Every structure is written in structure tokens, then in C-alpha cells.
Amino acid sequence: MKLKDITNPCMLQDAEMGDMEELARDVRDEIVRTVSRNGGHLASNLGAVELTLALYAVFDFPWDQLVWDVGHQCYTHKLLTGRYDMFGSLRQTDGICGFPRCDESPYDLFNTGHSSTALSAALGLAHARDLKKEKRHVVAVVGDGALTGGMCYEALNDIGSERTPLIMVLNDNGMSISGNVGALSNYLTYMRTSKGWQKLKRGMAKLLRKIPLIGNQLHDVFLRFKDHVRNVFVKDTFFASLGIRYLGPIDGHDIRAMKRVFHRAAEMNEPVVVHVMTRKGEGFRPAEERPQDYHGTPPFDVETGECTETGGISFGETASRRLAELAEKDERITVITAAMTYGTGFSCFEQKWPKRIFDVGIAEEHAVTLAGGMAKGGMRPVVAIYDTFMQRAYDQILEDVCAQQLPVLLLLDRAGISGADGASHHGVFGTSYLRAMPGMTVLYPRCPEELCDMIDWALQQEGPVAICYPRAAEKKIPSYLHKAYQPCKWETLKQGQDGCILAVGTMCVNALEAAAQLEKENIHIRVVHASCVNRMDETLLKELNEAHIPVFTAEENVLPGGFGSAVAEYCLQNQLSAPAYLFALRDEFIPHGDRKLLLERQGLDANHMTNIIGLRVNK
Ligand SMILES: Cc1ncc(C[n+]2csc(CCOP(=O)(O)OP(=O)(O)O)c2C)c(N)n1
Structure with a gap:
């Protein structure tokens, strides 16, 4: 059976095992081909091919309901559910999304992108089902990495006490993006490898098969009751103590074995965990060998596995290197990451200071309060987390850091439109959610060099500072001279007297381009980098007001609560003219797609700025 033959995923329910195996190969080829062109989450998807096929062979989706945790492993699901023909547009502007999107297909039941939400959503669906007296199965697929996130425990606690029937498929590959961390990960390893049980299982199977005439039948009976026997040898104290039945562990690349266990789980009228062991990157050698590099990958050459795209200088790696240097002189500096040491560029710090970096798993809330505790204990913690994932820790930043004026430095990577990953991954609310926090200083560097000066400054402060930056620097950034950073003294990048653009971070490039275009129309625009979005350069704003120079603001954050609003608030309260635009x-x-194109659609490109400014200046 080939992907092109699948007109409805329910065809898998009657498929022969040989057909399923052929299909698995076809799916893998399609995933590798497409991701090599478009980039994407390769290793996680290759690991979940057979698991997805087995789920579709047993359950009747979308009548039965399926929720993917994080959703970065849903490519097989998309290929089976009517999106094979458009799979080539994966992650591209107006193409299909790399994560489940309800507006894309009825099979994508629940939008995901941020980790550890599937169990809560599944329990909600199960409650709704029961209240409506419907008969359907609710299935959540959760990775062992996602299981380090606190929401999972809130959900498990609830599921166990409610005893609401639902099936949690634990997709355990021993990896988060990098190796998984934490005590629960150790527990899962114990469940997978418990030696006494593995030895007994092998011995029993051999022994039973040797018995003449009835040996094979006895072997089948043993397989059927394996889980009961197993529980005598390997005590599942964790899930069992929560009131959740545990089945497994089973080989997540053995479709037949998974089908058997899923059928069993479907017959149980109670919450069940099916522990499935998969291998990240399965079937594509480079991803099997280096699953971390192929978790989320840019385009690559299928033959060699080598990347075919190179990015600009990484802000995260620059921060990591600077902090590794500073840590030599300042023993108080520590770094905290949330399962993203690699993604945030902090591998360099980790190599140099392995005892001073703490990877807490996918636990952003914990990471921030942990930093609060460390700061209270006299350290200078730096928390490196993506802008979008830091949203999780809103309350912890407010209560456990700001309200106590603790010197915690937050580094928010991937600020702005992230591009191909889409809505759940854009860091476009950072200014809005941080700006309202008393005592917080929010900075946006325009280049990696300025980031270093900001870090130096931040570590001298007695209160919290957040520095937000994109993945990599743009090539066109004007040169920067190192200096002692001052948040309320914004840097003029170009002079002009007909108007002034106050541009934040990444927007400096487009603002300068717009100013250059306006120069041709004899309109002279000053461009200023507003590097701090919640402390104003009062001298500058008053000076512009007195000279009647119209002010424009430009930022890669949403309008509500953003920097432009901050300037407008300041102007209103201080009886200055409000900004012109x-x-x-x-x-x-904002959906996924090419960053440049998305900025254009949002009116943040140089041409649109040129048009609006041209209309609003008095010339
Ligand atoms: C709240 C949040 N923090 C961080 C991430 C980034 N992230 C995406 S996938 C992933 C690892 C997930 O590991 P696991 O659930 O085991 O899935 P696998 O990729 O191993 O299949 C992380 C940390 C995220 N999506 N959401």
C-alpha cells in the first residue's frame, strides 16, 4: 500500500501487515524528502511513523479523538488524512502547517505547539463525551520529554482521581530535544530496561516454545498475559499509584504489537497509559545518529545529511559565549534552561561550566521561580528560554521575581516572527506581557554586539532585566561600537529633521531602508534605535516634540501593549504630541511562512513604512 492509495485513513483498519510495512516505508521517504527541502521536525516524525499507523489501524478518527502533545510529530497523521498532495507546501507561506491546526482538517482536533497540554485537553474532551453520553475513545500521544512539563502532572492527578476513561500513549524515545532529564525520565528507563523482567521474558518465551505440541499455544497465552506477569516483576508504582492502568513497554516500531495493545486499551473502561518505545530519527541514518541536530532541521542534502542553509550570527550563542567569559570573574553567574540548552545556543556555556547550568526539562514556570530562589540565595541567575515559551511563566516572573525585585536576567530567544513554525512559535507578545510588570526593564538589541553590552549592564542591576532577541542577526545591520549600555539613551542611526522613526531591535533595518527611500523624495527621516521599550528616552521625546517632528514607532510585537503604545502613553501623560503612526x-x-513575506503582510516592510510616512510628514 502506498500513500497515494489512501483515500480515507479508515482503510488502515483492514490493511494486511505487509501493506502497513510498505506504507511505513513510503511515509518515511515522503517525510525525509519534504523536510530536506523545507526544513522541519525530522527526528521526532520519523520516530512516530509506525505508532501513528497503528493508531489509525485501531481507532476510528476523527470520531475517536486524537490529541498530539506539542504536535511536532504529526506529519504521518497529516499524510494519512488528506494532505498528501499538498505535503510539499509543509511550513511554507499559505502551505500546510508543521503542527496540528483545527482550521486545516477535522482530523486536527486541537491546536498544539507548546508542550505538555495534551492530557488536559484529552481529559476535557473525555468529560464532554461523557456528559453528552457519546461512545468514542479519546487518545493523547505524549512524549517522554513533554512529560517533564508540570501541566502533565496536574492532568494525571485529575485523570487518576476522576477515573475518566482515556488512553495516553507515552511515546518514549529517551529524548527531549537533547537527552531527556529528570527523575521521571530515570523512572521510565527503569520501566523499559528492568533486567529481571527482560531476562525472565526471554527465558519464558524460549522455554514455552520448546514444549512439544502445545508450546506455541502456551507462548501465545504467555504473550497475552505478559503484562500481568510483568507487573509482578516490575512494579509500576508511579502510574498505578495515581489510579492509572499501565500497559507496556512495547516496541513502537512493531505495528502488530502496538495494534494488539491499543485494542486492549480500547476495551478498558478506565484511564490507561500505553508505554511505547520508539527511536528518534528511525530509518534515516544521520537522524538516528544525531537526533538532536535533526529534531528541528533547516533544509539538508538527503545523500549526505549536510545542511544546505547557513544562518547569520546567533544571538543565543553570542550570549552564551559572553556569559561563559563573565562567569570566570563572577562566581555568582548561573544559567537555567528549559529543555532547550541546544536551541538557545547555551551548549558553549554548558561545556565550560557544566556545574553552573541547570536544564530543568520543559518546565518554564519552575525555571523562573528556581531563578528567583537562586537570586535570593546570592547568585546571578540567567534564564534562557524562547520568547513564546516564556509566556508560560508570566505569573512566576511577576510574583517570584519582579514583586521581590530579584536580580534575575531573562534571555528571550526567537523574539519576533519565527517564520516556518507558525503561530505557536512567534515571539510577538513579549513587550506586551513584560512591559506591565513593575520593576522590569525590557531590552531589544539590534545586533549581537549590543547584546553583549546589555548583558554586562544587566548583571550590574539590582532588579530583573529581560533581553529579547531573534535567532540570528540580519546581514544589513549598520556597524556598532561597543559602549557602556544606557537604557534611556537611545542611539541615533541616521539623522533627519522631517520625522523620526523609533525602531525597536530587528526593525532598525527596515526603518533605515524606508528612510533611504524617503531621502529620494527629499524627505529626511531620523532613525533611532529604541533599545529599551519600557523606559523612555525622555530627553529625546521632549526634543522631538519641541521641534514639532512627527514620531513613528516600529516594532515586531503586537500593537496592544507594545512599544508604540508605551510611547503614546508617555506622550499623553506628559502633554506631548502623540506619535503620528x-x-x-x-x-x-499570525500563521507560519516566510518571515519577510509575513512582515510585508503585516505592513512592517520598508515599502509600507515609506508610503505611510510619506503621507504623514508635513512636506
Ligand atoms: C512549553 C514548551 N517549551 C518548549 C518547547 C520546545 N520543544 C518542542 S519539542 C520539545 C521536546 C519534546 O520531547 P518529546 O515530548 O519527548 O518529543 P520527541 O521530540 O522526543 O518525540 C521541546 C522542548 C515547546 N514546544 N513547548
Whole structure:
């Protein structure tokens, strides 16, 4: 059976095992081919091929309901559910999304992208099902990495006490993005490898098969009751103590074995965990060998596995190197990451200071309060987390850091439109959610060099500082001279007297381009980098007001609560003229696609700025 033959995923329910295996090969080829062109989450998807096929062979989706945790492993699911023909557009502007999107297909039941939500959503669906007296199965697929996230425990606690029937498929590959961390990960390893049981299982199977005439039948009976026997030898104290039945562990690349266990789980009228062991990157050698590099990958050459795209200088790696240097002189500096040491560029710090970096798993809330505790204990913690995932820790930043004026430095990577990963991954609310926090200083560097100066400054402060930056520097950034950073003294990048653009971070490039275009029309625009979005350069704003120079703001954050709003608030309260226009992202969820194109659609490109400014200056 080939992917092109699948007109409805329910065809898998009657498929022969040989057909399923052929299909698995076809799916893998398609995933490798497409991701090598478009980039994407390769290793996680290759690991979940057979698991997805087995789920579709047993359950009747979308009548039965399926929720993917994080959702980065859903490519097989998309290929089976009517999106094979458009799979080539994966992650591209107006193409299909790399994560489940309800607006894309009825099979994508629940939007995901941020980790550890599937169990809560599944329990909600199960409650709704029971209240409506419907008969359907609810299935959540959760990775062992996702299981380090606190929400999972809140859900398990609830599921165990409610005893609401649902099936949690634990997709355990021993990896998060890097190797998984934490005590629960150790527990899962114990469940997988418990030696006494493995030895007994092998011995019993051999022995039974040797018995003449009835040996094979006895062997089948043994397989059927294996889980009961197993529980005598390997005590599942964790899930059992929560009131959740445990089945497994089973080989997540053995479709037949998985089908058997899923059928069993479906017959149970109670919450069940099916522990499935998979291998990240299965079937594509480079991803099997280096699953971390192929977790999320840019385009690559299928023959060699080598990347075919190179990015600019990484802000995260720059921060990591600077902090590794500073840590030599300042013993108080520590770094905290949330399962993203690699993604945030902190591998360099980790190599140099392995005892001073703490990877807490996918636990952003814990990471921030942990930093609060460390700061209270006299350290200078730096928390490196993606802008979008830091949203999780809103309350912890507010209560456990700001309200106590603790010197915690937050580094928010991937600020702005992230591009191909889409709505759940854009870091476009950072200014809005941080700016309202008393005592917080929020900075956006325009280049990696400025980031270093900001870090130096931040570590001298007695209160919290957040520095937000994109993945990598743009090539066109004007040169920067190192200096002692001052948040309320914004840097003029170009002079002009007909108007002034106050551009934040990444927007400096487009603002300078717009100013250059306007120069040709004899309109002279000053461009200023507003590097701090919640402390104003009061001298500058008053000076512009007195000279009647119209002010424009430009930022890669949503308009509500953004930097433009901050300037407008300041102007109103201080009886200055309000800004002439606020260039910012619209108040909506921005889809995935090419960053440049998305910025254009949002009116944040140089041409749009040129048009608006041309109309609003008095010339
Ligand atoms: C709240 C949040 N923090 C961080 C991430 C980034 N992230 C995406 S996948 C992933 C690892 C997930 O590991 P696991 O659930 O085991 O899935 P696998 O990739 O191993 O299949 C992480 C940390 C995220 N998506 N959401």
C-alpha cells in the first residue's frame, strides 16, 4: 500500500501487515524528502511513523479523538488524512502547517505547539463525551520529554482521581530535544530496561516454545498475559499509584504489537497509559545518529545529511559565549534552561561550566521561580528560554521575581516572527506581557554586539532585566561600537529633521531602508534605535516634540501593549504630541511562512513604512 492509495485513513483498519510495512516505508521517504527541502521536525516524525499507523489501524478518527502533545510529530497523521498532495507546501507561506491546526482538517482536533497540554485537553474532551453520553475513545500521544512539563502532572492527578476513561500513549524515545532529564525520565528507563523482567521474558518465551505440541499455544497465552506477569516483576508504582492502568513497554516500531495493545486499551473502561518505545530519527541514518541536530532541521542534502542553509550570527550563542567569559570573574553567574540548552545556543556555556547550568526539562514556570530562589540565595541567575515559551511563566516572573525585585536576567530567544513554525512559535507578545510588570526593564538589541553590552549592564542591576532577541542577526545591520549600555539613551542611526522613526531591535533595518527611500523624495527621516521599550528616552521625546517632528514607532510585537503604545502613553501623560503612526503587528495570530513575506503582510516592510510616512510628514 502506498500513500497515494489512501483515500480515507479508515482503510488502515483492514490493511494486511505487509501493506502497513510498505506504507511505513513510503511515509518515511515522503517525510525525509519534504523536510530536506523545507526544513522541519525530522527526528521526532520519523520516530512516530509506525505508532501513528497503528493508531489509525485501531481507532476510528476523527470520531475517536486524537490529541498530539506539542504536535511536532504529526506529519504521518497529516499524510494519512488528506494532505498528501499538498505535503510539499509543509511550513511554507499559505502551505500546510508543521503542527496540528483545527482550521486545516477535522482530523486536527486541537491546536498544539507548546508542550505538555495534551492530557488536559484529552481529559476535557473525555468529560464532554461523557456528559453528552457519546461512545468514542479519546487518545493523547505524549512524549517522554513533554512529560517533564508540570501541566502533565496536574492532568494525571485529575485523570487518576476522576477515573475518566482515556488512553495516553507515552511515546518514549529517551529524548527531549537533547537527552531527556529528570527523575521521571530515570523512572521510565527503569520501566523499559528492568533486567529481571527482560531476562525472565526471554527465558519464558524460549522455554514455552520448546514444549512439544502445545508450546506455541502456551507462548501465545504467555504473550497475552505478559503484562500481568510483568507487573509482578516490575512494579509500576508511579502510574498505578495515581489510579492509572499501565500497559507496556512495547516496541513502537512493531505495528502488530502496538495494534494488539491499543485494542486492549480500547476495551478498558478506565484511564490507561500505553508505554511505547520508539527511536528518534528511525530509518534515516544521520537522524538516528544525531537526533538532536535533526529534531528541528533547516533544509539538508538527503545523500549526505549536510545542511544546505547557513544562518547569520546567533544571538543565543553570542550570549552564551559572553556569559561563559563573565562567569570566570563572577562566581555568582548561573544559567537555567528549559529543555532547550541546544536551541538557545547555551551548549558553549554548558561545556565550560557544566556545574553552573541547570536544564530543568520543559518546565518554564519552575525555571523562573528556581531563578528567583537562586537570586535570593546570592547568585546571578540567567534564564534562557524562547520568547513564546516564556509566556508560560508570566505569573512566576511577576510574583517570584519582579514583586521581590530579584536580580534575575531573562534571555528571550526567537523574539519576533519565527517564520516556518507558525503561530505557536512567534515571539510577538513579549513587550506586551513584560512591559506591565513593575520593576522590569525590557531590552531589544539590534545586533549581537549590543547584546553583549546589555548583558554586562544587566548583571550590574539590582532588579530583573529581560533581553529579547531573534535567532540570528540580519546581514544589513549598520556597524556598532561597543559602549557602556544606557537604557534611556537611545542611539541615533541616521539623522533627519522631517520625522523620526523609533525602531525597536530587528526593525532598525527596515526603518533605515524606508528612510533611504524617503531621502529620494527629499524627505529626511531620523532613525533611532529604541533599545529599551519600557523606559523612555525622555530627553529625546521632549526634543522631538519641541521641534514639532512627527514620531513613528516600529516594532515586531503586537500593537496592544507594545512599544508604540508605551510611547503614546508617555506622550499623553506628559502633554506631548502623540506619535503620528505606530508600525506594529496586528492584533491576530499570525500563521507560519516566510518571515519577510509575513512582515510585508503585516505592513512592517520598508515599502509600507515609506508610503505611510510619506503621507504623514508635513512636506
Ligand atoms: C512549553 C514548551 N517549551 C518548549 C518547547 C520546545 N520543544 C518542542 S519539542 C520539545 C521536546 C519534546 O520531547 P518529546 O515530548 O519527548 O518529543 P520527541 O521530540 O522526543 O518525540 C521541546 C522542548 C515547546 N514546544 N513547548
